[in-house]
Amino acid sequence: xxxxxxxxxxxxxxxxxxxxxxxxxxxxxxxxxxxxxxxxxxxxxxxxxxxxxxxxxxxxxxxxxxxxxxxxxxxxxxxxxxxxxxxxxxxxxxxxxxxxxxxxxxxxxxxxxxxxxxxxxxxxxxxxxxxxxxxxxxxxxxxxxxxxxxxxxxxxxxxxxxxxxxxxxxxxxxxxxxxxxxxxxxxxxxxxxxxxxxxxxxxxxxxxx
Ligand SMILES: Nc1nc2c(ncn2[C@@H]2O[C@H](COP(=O)(O)OP(=O)(O)OP(=O)(O)O)[C@@H](O)[C@H]2O)c(=O)[nH]1
Numbered sequence: 001x002x003x004x005x006x007x008x009x010x011x012x013x014x015x016x017x018x019x020x021x022x023x024x025x026x027x028x029x030x031x032x033x034x035x036x037x038x039x040x041x042x043x044x045x046x047x048x049x050x051x052x053x054x055x056x057x058x059x060x061x062x063x064x065x066x067x068x069x070x071x072x073x074x075x076x077x078x079x080x081x082x083x084x085x086x087x088x089x090x091x092x093x094x095x096x097x098x099x100x101x102x103x104x105x106x107x108x109x110x111x112x113x114x115x116x117x118x119x120x121x122x123x124x125x126x127x128x129x130x131x132x133x134x135x136x137x138x139x140x141x142x143x144x145x146x147x148x149x150x151x152x153x154x155x156x157x158x159x160x161x162x163x164x165x166x167x168x169x170x171x172x173x174x175x176x177x178x179x180x181x182x183x184x185x186x187x188x189x190x191x192x193x194x195x196x197x198x199x200x201x202x203x204x205x206x207x208x209x
Contacts, residue, residue, distance in 0.1 A: 010058045011177050013170070014080045016105060017090035018066050018098045022128040025159035026090060027063045029166045035159060041065070052174045059170070066101070074108055081112045086122035086173045091143075093127045093156065094135040099142065106150045120183075122176035123152040126169055131158040 015023045024039035031048050044063045049056065064080065080087075089105055091098035102125060113121045127143045140156055147154035153172045157165040 009055065009174075009178070009181075010060070011085040011174065012060045012062070012083050013086050013088060013173060014062045014064050014084045015088045015090065016064050016066060016080070018095070018101045021090045021092040021095065021098045022159045023063055023090050026088070026126065026128060026157070026166055026169070027061055029159045029163060030170050031061075033163050035161075050170070050174070052171050057174055059174070074112070077105075077108045077112045078116070081109060081116060081118065081121065084121070086124070086177045088124050088126055088169060088173060089152075090126045090128050091138065092129045092132075093138050093140075093143075094129055094132050096137045099127075099138045099146075103146060106146075106152070110150075120180055122173060122180050123150070124169055124173045124176070125150075125152050125154045127154075127156040128159055130156050130165075131161045 015027050017023050019041075024044070025035060027044070027046065028039065029035055031046055043065050046061045046063070048059050048061060050059060051057070062080070062083070064076075067076065087105075087109060089102045091102045106123065106125075109121055109123065113119075125143060125147045127138060127140065143156065144154050146152075153176060155165060155169050155172065157169060159166055
């Protein structure tokens with residue numbers, strides 16, 4: 001989970017999406033600025049230090065596999081939601097099924113988060129392989145609309161061709177994680193005030209009896 005000590009923040013990020021959408025390409029591009037083409041299909045956990053808006057961050061990034069087996073996927077989702085401070089959900093703009101899977105993943109994450117009683121989970125949706133626009137089957141508007149309806153951020157990128165847009169994805173998620181931490185702190189503060197006020201009133205009422 002996220003830790004804030006002064007200016008430094010640690011955050012856990014899960015990169016998720018169906019096979020072949022470019023999860024590893026996106027992650028490796030962010031970590032190394034490079035696109036190497038083939039990545040194998042091993043699950044990986046990386047730690048990376050970045051500076052966002054002048055503040056240092058340590059990101060733990062889990063490049064996670066996806067399962068078609070929905071019961072296994074929901075079990076895994078519980079583990080991931082417990083571990084994560086935010087999600088990068090990736091689809092390929094040339095693969096409609098991968099887009100539909102992102103839509104399902106958002107629902108599964110939200111249901112799991114509610115089940116675990118957690119606060120809002122920051123999510124960024126990424127339509128990858130923008131360079132293959134001649135093979136596009138998912139319109140940008142569809143991605144944008146999905147993000148709007150699920151209160152997520154949206155980016156279309158090409159991990160193959162562009163580092164900057166990939167950087168924006170991770171910086172965007174860091175911003176969202178920070179925002180959600182600030183609102184969680186405020187909420188905890190308000191809850192604390194309400195709790196102590198109701199304790200005072202309860203005491204007064206019992207004293208006057
Ligand atoms: N043209 C193009 N190809 C890409 C892009 N991103 C990834 N690829 C290619 O898509 C294939 C899959 O990329 P990966 O990064 O391995 O995808 P993944 O989602 O991690 O795949 P799994 O390991 O199966 O889960 C590879 O051949 C990449 O070279 C992109 O932006 N544009």
